[in-house]
Amino acid sequence: MTDRFLQDKAALVTGSTQGIGLAIAEALGGAGCRVAIHGLGDAATIESAETAVRDAGAAEVRFFNADLRDPGAIGSMMREAAEWGGVDILVNNAGVQKTTSLEDADTETWNAVITVNLSAAFHTMRLAMPAMGERGYGRVINIASVHGLVASREKAPYVASKFGLVxxxxxxxxxxxxxxxxxxxxxxxxxxxxxxxxxxxIEPQIEARTQQVGGGRTEGIADLLREKQPSLRMSDPMEIGALAVWLCHRHAHNITGTSVPVDGGWTAQ
Known part of the structure; x- marks a missing residue:
């Protein structure tokens, strides 16, 4: 990426040692940002993520391992990030999902999903946003889900967390x-x-669908897509990263309070 318009900014991306979070961290790094990544994983996974973001062009890379189930740990992370130079861009990407019926869902499942998907974002936002307001620039990008806009069966805790996030x-x-x-x-x-x-x-859902249709992984994915996503194509995490970077432009100053579906027409039905 040649447009390094974020070279004077710093970003914190939760849940960014893999998947969508890592893709967003790489995209922000490519725009010149200093990037703090966060998440779980062994030393090799973390080192690989740091290297990927640095190679993408990040001015500096830092790693945080705060337990997002613990408000105290989140507070410590946000204080350290402030001392590092502040958080101009906050991406709440970390999330967990468990597919279960409302009847079978238990308190442990509910608390686990709500705590990471919703409460953690509340804490990072309340701690990061006042300084954004003082500086006159800030971007909070919350990675919700199509399930923050529509519901599906057997996902009550997850859907509740994402509707709440929106x-x-x-x-x-x-x-x-x-x-x-x-x-x-x-x-x-x-x-x-x-x-x-x-x-x-989504691998557990792909595996379950593969077993249902009695074919291979390709058939399982195709069956999932036919049910919900009219484009019949999955998104690549880097596409989400590109959208996140675009929202950080100054010319996106009047785009706020929106929820942008990247769902191949799922929510248009």
Missing amino acids: GMSRVAALEYAALGDRASGGVTVNCICPGWTETSL
């Missing part, structure tokens, strides 16, 4: 809409809502 993002967008100006870029809050995307998060 709603919370709209509130934050309203509260910060008037801060900054066109020249500074303003403070915006938006959600990206992917449909079927090629990440490890």
Whole structure:
């Protein structure tokens, strides 16, 4: 990427050691950003992610391993990020999913999904956004889901968390809409809502569908797509990364409180 328009900015991307989060971190690095990655994984996974973001062009790369189930750990991470130079761009990507019926879902499942998918974003936003307002520039990009816009069976905790994330993002967008100006870029809050995307998060569903149709992995994926996604194509994580970077431009100063589906027409039906 040759347009390094973010070379004076710093970003924190949660859940960015793989998948969509890593793709976003790489894309931001390509635009010249200093990037703090975050997530789980062994030393080799973390080193690989750091190298990928650095090779993409990031001015600097840092790693955080805060447990997003722990508000205290989130607070420590955000303080360290502030001391590192502040967070101009916050991407809440970390998420968990468990497919289960409402009847079979238990308290442990509900708490696990809501805590990581929704509560963690609340804590990072409340701690990062006041400084964004003071600077007159800030971007919060919450990776919701098509399931923040429509429901599916056997996903009550996940759908609730993503609908909640969309709603919370709209509130934050309203509260910060008037801060900054066109020249500074303003403070915006938006959600990206992917449909079927090629990440490890959906592998259990692909495996289950493959067993149902009695074919191979390709047949399982095709059956998933036919059910929901009219384009019959999955998205690539790098496509989500490119959209996230675009939302960081100053000329996106009036795009706030939106939820952008990347779902091949899923929510148009």
